[in-house]
Amino acid sequence: MTSRNALLVLTSHDDLGGVRKTGYFVGEAAHPWKVFTDAGWNVDLVSIAGGQPPEDGRDEEDPIQVEFLENDAVKKQLADTKRLSEISATDYDTVYFVGGHGAMWDFPSDPSVGSVARTIYENDGVVAAVCHGPAALTGITLGSGRSIVAGKKVAGFTNDEEEAAGLTDAVPFLLETRLTELGATVQTGPNFTENVVVDGRLVTGQNPQSAAGVAREVVEVLH
Structure with missing residues (x-):
């Protein structure tokens, strides 16, 4: 089995349009981390601004989230993440942009998102994202x-799901709409059910329910 290096990118933005605090969605980091580590891969966690990234939506009854948060290596990294701009993209086979509403603010505009993802993608690596994580793709x-x-088929948090969450007016833009404007074909599934879309070396998922599935497809593409 080939050991690969995966980079999980977390948002550093903690304000959900004045509605409440936000950050990265813990399950959307924990489940891909579990898939990648079970495959024998090395996993590094980074954030946009570095330091301790803000959390949103942890589930203490999810054993994978508990395992993630209690893992010594994960705890050490989360306590003081490196900035995405500090890492060398050529060290990684895949970059996975983790969701959580905070991603809608800092992923699209951070120049390191574009440079890291472009380098990995153009070196035959995989770019992956889930839920609001595909906000990163809007700036790449x-x-x-x-x-x-x-010209790519993608998935991401849908306009219907944003409306169901009651946050249509809180986010800076609607992800499904923006991806469509950029020329993507957004493939939507029923609200809050797993929907993973693979188009070459671009792997995306619609919502938290899709986080592990995206990682499994990344493993398959790089196998």
């Missing part, structure tokens, strides 16, 4: 100048 252009999602 390839060497050709095209958006990474142009």
Whole structure:
């Protein structure tokens, strides 16, 4: 089995449009971490601003989230994450952008999101994202100048799901709408049910229920 290196990127933004505090969704980091580590991969956690990333939505009854949060290596990394801008993209086979509403604010505009993802993708690696994590994709252009999602099939948190969450007016933009505007074909499933879309080396998932499935597909693509 080939050992691979996976990078999980977490948001550093903690304000959900004045409605409440937010951050990264713990399950959306824990489940891919579990899939990758079970596959024998090395997993590093980074955030946009570094330091301790803000959390949103942990589930103490989910054994995988508990395992993640109690893992010594994870605890050490989460206590003081490196900035995404500090890492060397060529060290990684895949970058996985973890969701949580905070991602809608700092993923699209951070230049390291674009540079790291472009480097990994153009070195035959996989770019992955789940739920609000695909907000990262809205700011990534390839060497050709095209958006990474142009002409691609993708998934992400849908307009219907945002409405169901009551947060349509709180987010800076609607993810499904923005991805469509950039030339993506957004494939939507029923609200809050697993929906994973693979288009070449771009792997995306619609919601928290899709987090592990995205990671499993990344493993499959890189196998």
